[in-house]
Every structure is written in C-alpha cells, then in structure tokens.
Amino acid sequence: MAHPLASLVVRHTHRLPVPSGPEGRGEVAARQFDAALMSAGFKLSAALLERLSGLSDETVVATATPVLDCVRAMVGDHVEHNAYFRDFPANVPDTLDFWARCVREALSDDASRPGTLARLRAGVVDLLSLPSYGRPQHTYAELLAAHDELIAAAGDRVTVLHPGGPAEDEVAALYLALAGSTTPLGDEGLRDLYALAEHCADGPQPETAPVRENRAVVNAARLTAGHEPVLDTVTDVLRLACALSGGDVTLTEPTRFRALSRPVRRALLAGLDAVVAAAPAKLADVLAHREPFKRLGERLHPHEYPRWPHAADVFAVARGEKEARTLEGRVEELLGADDVTGAARLLTAAPGMLLRSLDRLLRVCRTQEDRDAVVAAAERVLPKVSGRVLLSVREHLHHRARDTGGSRVFVNRGGRARVVADTRAPVPPTDVARLVAALDEETRRRLPDPGHLLIDPDVLDVALPLSGRATTGGFGVLPRGSLTPVRGELLRFFVHWKQRRRRTDYDLSALMLDAGYETDRWLSYTALKQFEGVHSGDVTEAPDGASEFIDLRLGAVRGAFIVPQVHIYSGEGFDEAEESFFGFMLREEAQKGRPFEARTVRMKSELRGPGRVALPLVFLRGDDGRWHAKWLHLYLRGAPAANRVEENQLSVATLVRGIVERDHLTVRYLTGLMADRATATTLWGGTVPDGPVTYIGLERPDGLHPDSLVITPENLRALIPG
Template identity: 55%
Template sequence: MLEKLIIQKTLRVPAVAGATGDATSVSRQLDVVLMSAGFKASGPLLEHLSRLEPGTAMDAAVRVLGAVRELVGDHVAHNVYFRDFPRGVPDTLEFWASCLRDALVGSRVGGDGGVPSDEQLLAAAASGGINLLALPRYGTYQHTYEEMLAAHADLISDAKDRVTVLHLGGTLAEETTALYLQLAGSTVPLGEAELALLEQLARECVDGDQPTTIPVRENRAVVNGVRLASGRELVAVDTVTDVLRLACQFSGGDVSLAEPTRFRSFGRPQRRALMAALETVVAANPDKLGDVRRYRQRWKSLSSGVHPHEFRRYPHAQDVFAVARGDLAARSLAGRVELAFAAGDVGRAVERLAMAPGMLLRQLDRVLRSCGPDETDMVIRTLQSVANRVSGRVLCSVREHLGNRTAPDTARVFANRSARSWVTTDERPPLDAAVVARVVALLDDELAHRVPLSHDRLVVDPAVLQVALPLSGKASADGFGVMPRGSLASVDGEVLRFFCYWKQTMQRTDFDLSALLLNEDFDYLGHVSWTSLSFDGAVSSGDITDATNGATEFIDVPLRAISAHYVVPQVNIYAGEGFDEVAESLFGFMTRARGQQGSPFEAKTVRSRSEMRGNGRVALPLVFIRNADFTWSAKWLHLYLQGGVNFNRVETNRLSTALQARGIVERRYLQVQYVVDLMSREATSVTEYTPGMAFDEPVTFVGLERPEHLPEGSQVFTLDTLRELVPQ
C-alpha cells in the first residue's frame, strides 16, 4: 500500500529489492502498456527493472501499472448510457417519450384505446409529471461495457496526448522517510488526504529520522498523535492549544478544531504525557493560559478523560483546567486587542498586536481601515520591525489579500476547511492604493530574502507560472494534475470532455454531471444535464441513477464551436449518499483533437482527475474560460455548495454558481510567477525550460513535472511539491 501511495504522490517508483536476472522483455512490455495510460518509464527505471529476475520484475510492473491507472481513474470501467456517445444522443423530450413508449407497449392507454401517439407522449414528457425513475429503460445501462467499447473505433494518437514520466526512486524505506519529512515539514496546512497519509508515514517512521521543525500545528498534532500512542517523546509542543489538538487527534477527532471532538478514554501513560506537556508550556510562559478560554468547553470535556486531579505535581497544568472552569482568570491577547479597538485606540491595538506579529498581519486590513493618515506611518514602521518574525505563508497570504483591496470585489467568496462555500457582497471600503503599495513593497523585500534557491541557475517551465501559490492544502483536492484554487491552466485540444464517477456504499445514489454555460458577463445562456441532454453543441452521455457497481457520466464540449464564454461543470447530488459517504467519487477532464475517435474514457487523454470529498451537495471543481484569442483555460474552484438534501439540479443553483465562479475568476491570486520573480533577484541566470533541454550542472527547476534528465543534486519544485516554494 505504501509503495502505491508513494508512486501516486511523487511519480517515483521505489527501487525493488530482489534477485538479479534479465527482465528486459518485462520492462519493455511495461513501458508499452504504460504508454496506453499516458505514462512512460524513465531510462533509469527501465534499466533497474531490466536487471531484476523476471518474476520479481513482473510483480513490480503489475503494482506500478495498477498505481498509475488508479491515479488517472482508469482502474474502473467507464460505461455510458448512450452507447455511441457523443454521437446518437437524442433530443431530451423525444428520449423521455421513447422511454415512456417502451414502458407502455402492450397497454391499452391511448386516446383510442391503443398505444399513445408520438404527440401524446411528447406532451406527457413535457408536462413534468412523469416519474422517470419508474420507467424500465431510464437511468440504467442498456448495454455492457464490452458492447460499448465495440461500438467505438480505436483512439488515434495525437502529438498533444499526455505523457507523464515515472522516475526511479530510492529504496522503499528511503522514499517513505523522504515523503514523511516532506509532509511533516510542510510550511502550509495539508489537505485531508495528505494528513491521513502523514499519519500512516509517521507510524512507519516513528523511530527513524524526524523533521527538524514542524511549522504547521495540525501536522504537528498528527505526528504527536502517533508518538503519544507509541509511547515516544512529544515534539515541538509550545502552546496549550497544541496539546488540545493532540488530544483531538488521538481521539480520532478534528485537529483543526473546527468541529467538537468526543474524547476517548486515555490510558495513564497518555494522561501523564498530556499533563506534562501542559506543565512545560505554561511554566515557560504563564501568558499561554490566555489561549484556554477560546476552547473553554473542549478543555472542560477533556478534563474528564485526562483526570487532572491525579497529577498534583503539575500545578501549571492544573491551571489550564482551572481557567476552563472559570476558577482562574486569564485574559487573552486577543481580548486585550479588542478592548483597545473598542476604545478607539489604534496605537494601543497595534502595540499589543505586535506582541504576536502573526496576529498583527492577519488583522492588518482592519488596522489600516481604522487608522488615520497620521497613524499609517506608525503601522508601517511596526510592520517593518516585526515582519522577520512572521511565517512566509502568512506574509504571502497578506500579500495576496492586499492585491485585491484597492477596489471592491464583485463578490466575496468564502470557503471553510471542508471547501463548503458561500458568497456575499463586498461592503468593505477599499484601502488607499498608496498605502497598499508601501506595505506590498515591504512584504516583497522581506520575502525576497527567504526564497528557497539552492542553485544559482534557475530553470522555469512557463506552464507552471499561473498556478496559484499553494498557501493551504485545504484549497485543493487529492488526485492527478490537480492545482490549488485560483490556478490557471491552458486547455489544449479541440474537444473538452469532463466526467464524474461514483460508486455508492449502501443506498441508491444518483449523481448528476451538469454544465452551466455563461456569457462574458456571467449571465445564463443554457445548461447541459439530464434535463437538457444537449445545448449549443455540448452534449451529455445520459443519466445514470444507480451506482451499485459504479457509474460514470460525461459531457462533451466542442471548444471551437460553443458560444459560451464560461463553462462551469458541476456535480449535483440528486438523491442518496453524499460525496464523503460514497465508496468512491471522482471528477476529471480530458482533451482531444477532432477525429481521434476512441472510447468515451481514454486514460492517455486525461489531463486531471480529482477526488470529490466535500460535505456539500453540489460540487464545483473548476470553470473553463474562453480567452480573448479563443483559446481556453481552466481555473480551479474546489468549492461545494450546501444545496438541498435531494433533487439538486443545475437550473436551481445557477445564480449562486455563476456568482461564486465569478468571484474566483476575477480574484487575483498570488501565483508561482510571484515567487519566481523573487527568486530571479537572487539567481545568476534564469532560463525558460523547453522539452529535451540539456543540463551540464545541477539547477533549481520549477515546473509541473520533473524533466527526465536533470543532473543529480538539482533542486526540484513540481506540482506536488510547490508548497515548498512558499518562503519560510
């Protein structure tokens, strides 16, 4: 399992231990099969496999192929309702009428006592009074997967088909340790899937090398949860809230503290470790008690599991629970700041915020809106004095925020840690452009000193420049070719085809893949869904209403012919289990040239495949944008609307979808281009990467994928490690 996760996460295949031999034919066969899925093995990987005993090499090849096929969604059979899709999709009402006709053949129901006429059936279908789910032909596959494949010609290769290189890694132990150190030492919060992977890796590496620092507190809680369970010493605990997060992690709860946790019963060694950690933190700085009141109820709940009264030798730890009970007063820094703001004393508020520089940066917008012209210089001087004590991620977040504050936003889009989104109007007064420019220059100068540049020669693939800087893993999703929210990626090809696949767990579940088509002003033009099988050249593969064995729906969009300016795919839950309840749920898109033929799903044409695991009932993965030169781009949304419990349709959420898409499209995100510009200040040379480029010395490389022939010792930032670009 770890080997598969490492391959999928890093595109590196751990070196296989085993007897030597000649497996040249096996490695060649693997490379051929990999090409059919859009992958190829690097030279060193093929050479390594070729030197293994054939049986060992074959076992490794099977594991590698299984990992990459799952990565792009090729591990399941993607059937379609209309066998010849995208050809032969009927008019919606005529299709409904045909389903009704088939259900009524042999019945005496016509106006003259016979089978109803076409006109009567069309009228019945248009009335909206038909229960489509009750019709035998509707919503279930009418042919086998093999019959569907037989109806389609083979895919014709195209020069723009995707080819992703798999590289040879170190031993499984070495790759496990490297990935563990990378995730644990991340400077940005990890997504849910990565946190689960970090926990698994931490168990494997509990007695091995440990990161020198764990900057993100949620990551710290995951690592310490494993260490607490195995009786190891805790690391990097420096606030009382770190201990609370650890208790939540150990109890299987939410380390982000967004949701309450039901604490488990702790064994005495765990209770002692938690109390000892609290004792160390509060003894070193009693002001840390001020953080307790924010989560007062959770501390009170935790006390029943920790039994503080059993540990009288830890008096400072006892104080934590005394504050939670209200027996001991401890005012937080945030409370003192609020008192200063309430009194209208901005200077005092800034003075107190400067005691926690990160808090000052996070409240900078409020501070700048509250201070007058005479106080602005004081604020900027304070910023200059404390900026070097603030994490690079916070500085970048503020830099991005200020880039959008000199004019009101068309719509303010908010997304919580689960990507559940909501939108509101922007009623904040804009910040003064001159003040923003001064602060931005200060932030740029500070960040320029922190860029991660190991080699003087910087090589950059232009395709990565418009990717949003990954300031949080929670603004993305697990998968292949997935980019953070706000990222822009070019969409090559004449035909865009996106798809969703789901497999229900226990109850009948109906997901509906739909597309909202908007004009340049984000006004509604039309839609494609089960209620409108085609519009403006875009066409649906048909509605599947039961996913006992898995189900797939597709939508085809002819990019050169469609008149819409924005195409917004969405997945609506019409009935059944949620995205985080089904056994499997994924979204992806492919691009093709006209005339390539092929089956509806072809792995080598998949550009991206992402998991859908939000807690809303409507998923908005991304939006496709027509550019001024009639090329197309994709901008990632990673949003979920609350929707209704059942019967969600694209028609009923079109206004909120359009508004949220607009909010993301028009927002200026901090992109990889920004960090590359900062790195260029320090580099002696900056080179644009071109395929096949030769290197004669180690370089710092920034791109979507690692080139095949980079010299040993090069510093590499690719899509899965772009978080490491965020200055520390």
C-alpha cells in the same frame, strides 16, 4: 515494489523507489511494464527503464503490479466507466424523444403498465419510476465492444516516472517533506502523513513541524509508538487528542473523543501541565475552543492526577471557573479607547496576528502618524512571521490597492464559499505600497539562491499552495485560483461515484455563461444535446459504481465560460459515498476510443466536500480565443435533494465571477523574486541544460542533471519559504 509505502512515493513524487532484487535480464518484462503504463498515460524514464532491465524478470513483475494499480487509481482507471448510452458520444437522442421512449417501454411492460397509466392520467410521470430510465441497459463489455480503439495523438498525456533511491530512503524523505511542510496538508495528505509517521516513528524526525495540523498527526504516531510528543501550546494537546480519536485535527468539525488508555491520558495531562507551567498566559488559548476542552476533560479525568495542577487549570478555564485574559481582548480594549498605536505595539508580541490585523488597524487610524506607527510595527516583526502569512498578506494587499466597490469571496476550510459586497473603506495607497515593498523584500531574503533557474511557462499562473485546503486529492490537481492552458478539440468531463449504504444519484452538468456571466445554455440530464456538446445520460443509482460524461467541442462553444458541476440529486453526500471523483479529458476529434481513456485524462479530483453541489473548476475563453482552466474546488450548500443546474445558475455565476476576477498570488510572483538572484533564467523550450538547475514546471523533463532541484505540482509547497 515490496515496500508497503512505496505507492505513496509514486503518487507524491512520480519517482519509483529502486527495487532490491537479483540482477538479471529483465529487458522484456521492463518493456512490457512500460507498455502497460502507457495505456494509463504513464511511462518509465529512460534511466528507470535501464535500471529495471538489469534486474530479474521476477523482480520487475513484482514491482510492476502494485505500480500499475497505483497509477490507474491516480487517474480513475481502477473502475469500470459504463455510460448510460452505449454509443456515447454518438447516437444520443434528444431529451424529449428519450423520455417518450422510456414511457413507451414502460407501457409495453406488463409489470409497469398499470402504474405508468395511472400517472399519465394524473398528468405527471416520474422518470425514476420508469424501468428503463437511469439504469444502463447494457454491460460494460458491450460498451467496450461498441467503440473503436483510441487513436494515439501527439497531445495525449504522458506522465514520466523517474528512478528514485532505495525504498526506505524514499519513504523517509517523503515523511520529512510532508511533516516539515510550511503549508497545511489536505485530508489526503494528512492521511498519508500519518501512515508515514507510524512507519518512521523511530527514525529521523523533521527539525520542526511548523504547521499545527501536521504536527498533531506526527505527534499521534509518535505517542502511539512510545515517544514523547512535541507540544508548545494547549491547542497542540487538543489537536493531538483529536488525532488519537480519529477526529479533525483542524478543529473545524467536532471530534467525539474515544476512551483513552491510562498512559495516553498521562501523556496528554503532563503535556498540558508543562505548557502552562512554562507560560501561564497560554491558558487564554483555551477560550477559543472551550467546548472541545470540556469534552476532552471528561475523558482525561484531571482530578485523578493532582501532581499536574496546571493541567487542571486548563479545564477550569474551559468551564468558566478560572479567568484567562486573551490578547485579543486586550487589543479590543485599546481599540475601543482609540489607541491604535498601543494596539499595534501590543500585537508585536504575536507577529502573525499583527499582520492579519493590518487592514483593520489602518482603516481605524485617525492620523497619518498612527498609520506610520502601525506600518513600522509590521515592518519590525516581518522576520518573525511565517512565509505563508507573508504571502497571504501580500495577496490581500494587492487587492486592497485596487478600487473598492467590488466583491469579496470567503471560502472556508471545507470549500464552502460565499460572495459579499466589499463595503470596507480604502487603505491609503502610500501605506499599501510601503507594506508591499517590505513584504517583497522579506520574501526575497528568505528564498534560496536558485543558480540557473529553468521555468516552464505553463506553471507561471499556478496559484501558490498557501493551504492544502485550497486543493483536493487526486491527479493533476492544482490550487484554487490556478490558471492553466487547455489544448485540445474535445473536452470531456466525467464523474464517478459508488454508493455505500443507500441509493445515491449524482448528476453531472455543464453551465455555459456569456462574457457578462449570464446563462447561455447548459447540458444535463434535462438537456442531453446542444449544438456544442452532448451528455452521456442519467444514471440514478450506483451500488457497483456509476459514471456520467459530458462532451464539448470547444470550437463550437458560444459562451465565454464553461462551468462543470456535480449535483447530488438524492442519497449520500460526497463525504458519505464510498467513492466519488470528477475529472476531465482532452482529445482530438479523430481519436475515437471509449468514453473513458486513461491516457487522455488531464485531471482527476476527489469529491469530498460538505455541500450538495460541487464546482471543481471553470473553463474560460481568453481574448485570443484560447481556452484556459481556472481551478475552483468549491461547494455550494444546495438543497437536501433534487439539486439541478437550472436552480443554482445565479449563485454559481456569482461565485465564478468572484474567483475569476480575483488575482491570486502565483508562481510568477515568486520566480520573479528568485530571478533577481539567479545566475541565469531560462524558459523551458525542450532543451535540457548541461549542468544542475532549479526547474519549476508542471512536469519534470527527462534528462535533467541529477543535482538539479525540481519543483512540480507534487511538491510545489516547497516553494513557500519558512
């Protein structure tokens, strides 16, 4: 795998670009490659194994090494996971017995005895001051020697790698797919897009980059390579400047603009001038980001370029020296005058804004005639609205059709969430029903003809990826609100972190809630053992990386919900640490094995959020007694230090309830619309049809017809119509 970006193809598509090299007899090397992959829960498809077997040994080995590094990092197997208690999950002591043992060991040590005695006389002992607390007393090699081999089980994860085309073709296709995505990418996706855009700057470009953040990344790479950026708003220029400065293209966090070269400054000013000259009304967009535009003006020096006067107007508006009237302001004037019909008519010039304003407009209408006019205006602009907005409004209206008096959940781009009471007046059901029917029809119209539709039932309750911010980087990660089955006897959580500059202590915990969202019990460093589970012990620093685990026997859990959490007790935040990730494994009781076994990992999620408490997902027990995972990707603000599960039970339970009881728009909705146009619709049962299909599932089955369209979580955004 000599191509420098081929690992991105493997990670995003689970396809291995066909390596170029001499033919040979690489059967032995290919089988060894396959066996090594299986230790991490991956496997070569039959077709890929056959292709590699026809190449030389040297080519197969050169391909295998970076692929193995890639897939091991995907599931968290690239680091050593050393649990505090060597025999975990066996021989973990009771919490108080363990603390007492640490005190006894401190008293038997000449160096620590005086300080420990002094603290005992004062009545309080700081566990962190005890020499044996928080630092594993054994090496990773000693931990491995203490555990038997993992016994293979039928339920172990096997992720199949399929053959791709030539490396350059695969890289170009991935670039076009990410750049042309109809939904925003997450942080990891944007980083990958920039690397791909740099490489593909001189090659084919997407017909359109509908998401502004994605467009900014593409523009930055193309401008650096000497090509013209594609700009049609002043905010496009601001995002481009943020990308060139290594800042936040979503404009959520402030960017410190770098000193820009003269050619780049000229390109940005020329772009601003052209946008405003073509549409002077776009000056109003500056008001939403006045401060960033002011700071950008200090870097661009527009006064040095009098040939671009419209660019100078942009910064004059930002400084308040020139007036620009916004569409929002004109709409507010009409609403203040009780002219709802006029406001809706004006908003037809901005179809997306009209649809996002529907709820408010319908609530302030005084007559049914006004409501009919608002609904009619929305129906007229539906063909001009992006598919992502159509689906977002459809999900919103689904909840507005339910009884009021519940709660509303707000989640920002960084995953910080809050829940408030829903005090809004209801929207008349007849208006909601009319809008829902129109949205469904417009969405159905945009969906492609699927031909033979083949659906994995496990994917039906996966939430549609309407934003890359509703998920995180990692492996097996699904969008917020997704519901997936959990099949196994033992559920094991893990967290791994590595501090960058200062001592950092993360704590893994699990809160159990009953059916009424009341606390039942928890597992943490303050409660190492419960009837249904055990904690691996508290590690309090991570200069070389540290891991903690929690084991739960699902059949013994009494509560209705299990909420794993990662608390920052001290040190660096999730965004500051060199590395931090959470995941879970599923095993059978008889499997044994080490605390971390890559092929039992079902999910590994990067922890890169703004809060001090991470809530990756919740496990809930259904009415039939079976367990499911519902994906959260949330962060609590927490305290600056000493965050503990005992102190955030109420806020966690409130957030969990808000997400669990919310119906997200799922794959089931879109496949229901697609089925109306399919020649046949079949649920996947293990049999591969003869001809091409549109397959939608969690994993691509081996043996599908080569002309099949395959949708899995890696490219689920392709389901969202443009």
